Amino acid sequence: MVASIEDVARRAGVSIATVSRALRGLPDVAAGTRDRVLTAANELNYVASPFAARLASGRTATIGLVVPFVNRWFFAEVIATVEAELRQAGFDLLLYNLGDEDGRRRFFDEMPMRKRVDGVLVASLVLEDAEFDALTALHRPVGLLGIEREGFLSAGIDDVAAARAAVDHLVSLGHRRIGLIGGDTDDPMRFTPPLHRRDGYRHSLAAVGVEPDPDLERLGYFTVEGGRSATRSFLELPDRPTAIFAESDEMAYGAIREIYRSGLVPGEEVAVMGFDDQPFAELMDLSTVRQPVGVQAQDVTTRLLARIAGADDDDGDPRDPAVVLPTELVLRASTQGPDGASS
Amino acid sequence: MVASIEDVARRAGVSIATVSRALRGLPDVAAGTRDRVLTAANELNYVASPFAARLASGRTATIGLVVPFVNRWFFAEVIATVEAELRQAGFDLLLYNLGDEDGRRRFFDEMPMRKRVDGVLVASLVLEDAEFDALTALHRPVGLLGIEREGFLSAGIDDVAAARAAVDHLVSLGHRRIGLIGGDTDDPMRFTPPLHRRDGYRHSLAAVGVEPDPDLERLGYFTVEGGRSATRSFLELPDRPTAIFAESDEMAYGAIREIYRSGLVPGEEVAVMGFDDQPFAELMDLSTVRQPVGVQAQDVTTRLLARIAGADDDDGDPRDPAVVLPTELVLRASTQGPDGASS
DNA sequence: CTGTTAGCGCTTTCAA
DNA sequence: TTGAAAGCGCTAACAG
Numbered sequence: 115m116v117a118s119i120e121d122v123a124r125r126a127g128v129s130i131a132t133v134s135r136a137l138r139g140l141p142d143v144a145a146g147t148r149d150r151v152l153t154a155a156n157e158l159n160y161v162a163s164p165f166a167a168r169l170a171s172g173r174t175a176t177i178g179l180v181v182p183f184v185n186r187w188f189f190a191e192v193i194a195t196v197e198a199e200l201r202q203a204g205f206d207l208l209l210y211n212l213g214d215e216d217g218r219r220r221f222f223d224e225m226p227m228r229k230r231v232d233g234v235l236v237a238s239l240v241l242e243d244a245e246f247d248a249l250t251a252l253h254r255p256v257g258l259l260g261i262e263r264e265g266f267l268s269a270g271i272d273d274v275a276a277a278r279a280a281v282d283h284l285v286s287l288g289h290r291r292i293g294l295i296g297g298d299t300d301d302p303m304r305f306t307p308p309l310h311r312r313d314g315y316r317h318s319l320a321a322v323g324v325e326p327d328p329d330l331e332r333l334g335y336f337t338v339e340g341g342r343s344a345t346r347s348f349l350e351l352p353d354r355p356t357a358i359f360a361e362s363d364e365m366a367y368g369a370i371r372e373i374y375r376s377g378l379v380p381g382e383e384v385a386v387m388g389f390d391d392q393p394f395a396e397l398m399d400l401s402t403v404r405q406p407v408g409v410q411a412q413d414v415t416t417r418l419l420a421r422i423a424g425a426d427d428d429d430g431d432p433r434d435p436a437v438v439l440p441t442e443l444v445l446r447a448s449t450q451g452p453d454g455a456s457s
Numbered sequence: 458m459v460a461s462i463e464d465v466a467r468r469a470g471v472s473i474a475t476v477s478r479a480l481r482g483l484p485d486v487a488a489g490t491r492d493r494v495l496t497a498a499n500e501l502n503y504v505a506s507p508f509a510a511r512l513a514s515g516r517t518a519t520i521g522l523v524v525p526f527v528n529r530w531f532f533a534e535v536i537a538t539v540e541a542e543l544r545q546a547g548f549d550l551l552l553y554n555l556g557d558e559d560g561r562r563r564f565f566d567e568m569p570m571r572k573r574v575d576g577v578l579v580a581s582l583v584l585e586d587a588e589f590d591a592l593t594a595l596h597r598p599v600g601l602l603g604i605e606r607e608g609f610l611s612a613g614i615d616d617v618a619a620a621r622a623a624v625d626h627l628v629s630l631g632h633r634r635i636g637l638i639g640g641d642t643d644d645p646m647r648f649t650p651p652l653h654r655r656d657g658y659r660h661s662l663a664a665v666g667v668e669p670d671p672d673l674e675r676l677g678y679f680t681v682e683g684g685r686s687a688t689r690s691f692l693e694l695p696d697r698p699t700a701i702f703a704e705s706d707e708m709a710y711g712a713i714r715e716i717y718r719s720g721l722v723p724g725e726e727v728a729v730m731g732f733d734d735q736p737f738a739e740l741m742d743l744s745t746v747r748q749p750v751g752v753q754a755q756d757v758t759t760r761l762l763a764r765i766a767g768a769d770d771d772d773g774d775p776r777d778p779a780v781v782l783p784t785e786l787v788l789r790a791s792t793q794g795p796d797g798a799s800s
Numbered sequence: 801c802t803g804t805t806a807g808c809g810c811t812t813t814c815a816a
Numbered sequence: 817t818t819g820a821a822a823g824c825g826c827t828a829a830c831a832g
Contacts, residue, residue, distance in 0.1 A: 115596075116572070118809060129819045134811060142817060163572045165517070166809035168508040169824045184540070185533035193536075194527045197554045201569070209552045211540040226544070229459075229506045253458075338740050371740055394737075397681050397714055461825060472803045477827060485801055509825035512808045 117158035126154035137162065164206075176206040177418070178227040180236045182218070182305070184211050186336075187363075187392045188407055192237050192259060195411035203419050205232075212239075222248045233418045235259065237411075240304035255421045257414035261306050262436040267421065269413040269437040273307050276403045276441040277314025277361070280387050283401075283443060284357045285322055289385060292319065293355035295334035295344040295365045305336070311361040311389065330355055334365035341368025349376050349384075357385035357449070363392045366400050370448060386448040399447035406439050413437050460501035469497035480505065507549075519549040520761065521570040523579045525561070525648070527554050529679075530706075530735045531750055535580050535602060538754035546762050548575075555582075565591045576761045578602065580754075583647035598764045600757035604649050605779045610764065612756040612780040616650050619746045619784040620657025620704070623730050626744075626786060627700045628665055632728060635662065636698035638677035638687040638708045648679070654704040654732065673698055677708035684711025692719050692727075700728035700792070706735045709743050713791060729791040742790035749782050756780050 123130040128147060136143045136151035168174050179196055181189045200207050208231060212218040222245050234249060238260035246263065249256050258268035284292050294315050297308030316326055332347060334340035341360055345368060348355050360366035366388030373380045380386050388395060391404035466473040471490060479486045479494035511517050522539055524532045543550050551574060555561040565588050577592060581603035589606065592599050601611035627635050637658050640651030659669055672694060675687035684703055688711060691698050703709035709731030716723045723729045731738060734747035
């Protein structure tokens with residue numbers, strides 16, 4: 115029913131080997147022959163069966179992308195970018211969404227991408243050694259996003275420095291009591307960011323001689339609601355913070371809402387700084403740290419593909435640089451006081 | 458290096474056919490034999506090569522999911538749900554993100570999923586006949602999300618009725634001048650919802666004898682910013698609307714912000730109704746129409762898989778019902794006036 | 801219940 | 817520059 119390579123060969127009057135060569139653009143095919151093959155293929159509306167090709171060649175032209183969530187801004191952005199990059203290179207994207215701790219365990223147990231990808235991309239998970247081992251056992255190049263590890267390709271930002279710059283800005287505004295809304299560093303999904311961003315926050319305060327105050331460090335679980343309740347507890351403090359640094363924009367939105375709800379004005383009575391610069395940040399007049407998600411994703415993807423195209427000695431190459439991309443402080447009304455008038 | 462079916466056969470002391478049967482759980486394998494095979498496979502850490510299996514069997518155990526965007530709530534939700542459902546069934550998910558009109562054209566031109574999926578899921582695109590034809594030419598079952606078409610599996614909501622119910626509520630509150638913020642019905646990505654939701658809006662008004670007023674129907678392009686500027690233009694009207702119905706929550710967020718910005722209070726001076734009930738809606742105290750995205754996605758996925766597992770006469774079956782799932786009006790402060798006190 | 805034997809539709813030597 | 821032929825690692829009759 116649907117054309118196979120033999121049909122094309124017959125129609126073009128050549129052997130199937132020649133069809134294969136011509137269609138894949140290999141050298142050593144006479145121009146005329148190639149044209150005839152291409153024409154025949156076109157007329158028959160032929161495309162090679164990827165599975166037959168994969169079986170015969172060992173190359174899958176497929177990348178597995180592992181994310182902990184798909185419905186969060188960062189990861190959605192990553193997926194979109196990687197997909198576009200792969201499509202362009204003629205690669206397929208097999209998506210693996212961990213979802214929860216259970217899904218994560220199943221994933222690393224079964225390694226469902228065994229024997230079906232040429233390379234792997236893992237986004238923003240703090241992996242355990244056993245999990246890294248599972249990836250290594252794939253014997254395929256692995257790219258990391260937002261994590262670094264010797265022997266793996268990676269791209270990311272300097273979370274510590276970025277957080278530090280953000281908090282430094284609050285400090286420069288005169289704030290000294292600065293609340294931190296963070297992710298759970300023991301979170302089952304174990305993101306990388308919480309650890310680093312908290313460090314940046316603490317460094318910044320330490321630099322001006324402020325001791326860490328447990329009352330001022332709350333969990334927000336990277337959700338709006340979490341940001342809200344953390345903020346509520348801050349505002350109930352006898353000596354409430356004058357500024358809040360949230361490790362993600364979403365938590366910052368929650369902070370802003372809660373501040374309004376208490377009859378205060380964000381940026382006026384309480385400054386708020388987020389992290390990410392998601393599209394909503396502008397809507398919320400939120401000062402935040404902009405990180406180039408698309409660039410990070412594109413960067414590892416490109417290098418991963420190059421790696422696959424290149425050597426076949428793919429068991430990890432310590433020379434692969436961990437690319438660190440710059441972030442940028444975006445200042446809006448939430449850290450500007452009266453006239454920046456937010457909401 | 459990595460075990461093949463022969464290694465397992467040798468170790469278990471059976472033929473490769475028996476290994477194949479045992480591992481796939483086919484009947485007619487003696488319990489003892491099966492155990493030995495399973496053990497051997499385990500010891501060798503064996504998994505079948507999916508490509509060899511696909512080539513031999515013709516089944517790919519893969520579904521192609523086509524979405525216009527990944528970084529919008531609805532689609533992210535769909536992706537996550539479908540992924541989970543497929544994983545559980547042992548299917549792979551090949552993701553195709555159209556991105557823009559160009560990507561869309563390329564996609565339907567090249568049909569990159571030819572010969573690589575057992576079934577297709579298409580989310581919320583108004584497809585042209587030629588595009589439907591391209592899908593049909595795949596000769597695989599196709600499931601639609603948020604669209605209906607004779608001969609295709611589908612699940613969705615009744616957008617007209619849902620929008621109508623939403624606007625009816627505003628009407629019941631006494632509103633007669635109700636602004637509509639809609640999607641572009643000529644949008645290159647051609648969503649289904651804008652057409653239907655606008656109809657629901659118009660029906661509702663017509664039912665109380667209100668003529669459509671072009672000044673009160675604005676495009677919001679399904680973005681926050683679009684909702685904002687549409688609202689701005691409403692508020693500048695000499696006879697401004699007392700309520701706004703946005704065809705998506707995101708546009709409604711923009712409306713709420715813009716209303717605040719003009720010194721008015723949403724729900725008090727201007728009521729706002731959204732559509733979707735995204736997680737942010739609660740944060741924004743937005744009244745909205747809740748639609749069960751996960752349920753819709755799960756529903757088509759399940760039926761698509763059943764269809765694949767069942768008959769091989771897969772060229773479209775007119776008997777497949779288009780499942781319509783219920784929506785629900787969620788009322789919050791944005792339509793409640795003074796005491797529901799929002800923001 | 802189990803083994804034998806053809807393929808599945810390509811890619812890739814190797815020869816010509 | 818091209819063709820013949822041997823697989824790639826499975827599944828699926830068919831026999832027994």
